[in-house]
Amino acid sequence: MMTAVRTTGLTRAFGTLVAVDHVDLGLAAGEVYGLLGRNGAGKTTLIRMVLGLIRPTAGSVEILGHGVGTRGDEQVWAQVGYLVEGPGLYPELTVTDHLAVAAAYRGLGAGALDAVVERLSLGGQLPVRARHLSLGNRQRLALALALVHSPAVVVLDEPGNGLDPAGVVEVRDLLRDLADAGAAVLMSSHLVAEVARVADRVGILHEGRLVDELDTGRLAALDAGRVRITLPDPRRAPEAQRVLAAAGFAVVDHDGYLDCDQPDAVAHPEDLATALVLAGVPPRSLVVSHQDLEQHFLALTEAGGA
């Protein structure tokens, strides 16, 4: 699959504050990449560098094979749609005006406008000036302006901001459809559930660093849950690990406790308990837990990174 967006060692410092610290990420066509981070984690700074709005202190960005910040950026921007730091709208212009402005810059016909108006349910708002739009409709218009030219790369900073629950679902479906149609979608959010539901891959940004990246397999594993085993004597963990391996369960020794995320172990934890008791290594506790992305995110960001 072609890499649509790639950052290499991307770094940005503001004085002594390192907002983004050596971030390497790649995003393929047809993929939704969710960038997750707390407020101030560096998501928006990263996105601004991806879009060439600010210059990296170090590292580089490539979009569709073109180095951002080099000659010929305009050709790449023709294939990129973006929404960053909220909708930037002209208060006195109507929705129609905004769409006409976007069409003029992108060299589009009316057909393209009709499609995006319909997709984002803006039909009833066309004659309304931006200053009179609700927060949700401002966000819809901003999304329409980002998507009006059917871009190959879509970069959205907090796309669900200001939308009601139905609007959030609509946007989620929209992003999925864009990716299914072959677009590469890079989205950032501090809303874990929003990212978890739509992203194929999730990058967790904490204090400027990409502290974890979860692909579909790891996201599914988080959903699938795990069994955590503690022993009265943690020094016997290797022995317990051997016993469980012989019984067909792969466990990971975490220096004091054991984790097993095999689906059959999660479904039948009693099998693990039985094997350990019969081998003379009875567990002190055996807990089945379903750690979702939110817990994983909090564990990473509260601990200060992996």
Place this chain on the structure above:
Amino acid sequence: MTGVRVGLAVEWRKARRSAVPAVTAGVFAFAAGIEGLFMFIAARPERAKALGLVGQKAQLAGLAPDWTGLLAFAAQVMAVGGLMVFAFCGAWVFGREFADGTARYLLALPISRGRVVAAKLLLLLIWCAALATWFVGLTLAVGALLHLPGGGTHIVVTGVLRVLLAAGLQTVALTPVVLVASAGRGYLPPIATALGMVVVAQVAGALGWASAVPWAIPAVAAGLVPGVALGTASLVGVAVWGLAGIVGTVLWWRSGDVGA
């Protein structure tokens, strides 16, 4: 040029939808009204007194109630007021993009940033030219309505050209203000800069340095600085100053951190 044309069409649409151009036209209409009032008082002091208008100020200003006096007054209005109004136009065209948070959506377009800036500068030029033409038209209407004497073709053409020259020089001299509007990311820095420029121009005029201060040159062209004639060096100075403003603005918009 296609990018500039598209950019200009977009800028035109923004200006058309805004009340700001009408407000600036209103300011010059008000200035023309003041011209008319002063001329009326100067031409008919007894009638003005009978109507309850205070005529002392106009007479103290030494205004000649004829076409020469009217057009000289108009040139002075343009030289001083033009700086503020044109600077306000520049602040709106450039600074509003940052105040409204729209600038970041002009930075990653299929059109280069240089062309986006060129379109904005072109709109500003058209806007200032339109305002100057509007003001000249109103001034001529005032003169005609008051039946001012001394309206020979040569006098009127020379007077009108002087107003237009002051306007043109003022337009060129304000380009650093649009750089301030961009780098200052809003309306206030350019407006404050323009106010500062007016003060500096006043001081330079009083000290006899007006011909060395680019934005005071329009006042020299308007005949506002007694004993100082407009020289080639001054005109070159305004051109270099204006060019520096344009180049600085383009470079700033093309710099990597404009979207910070």
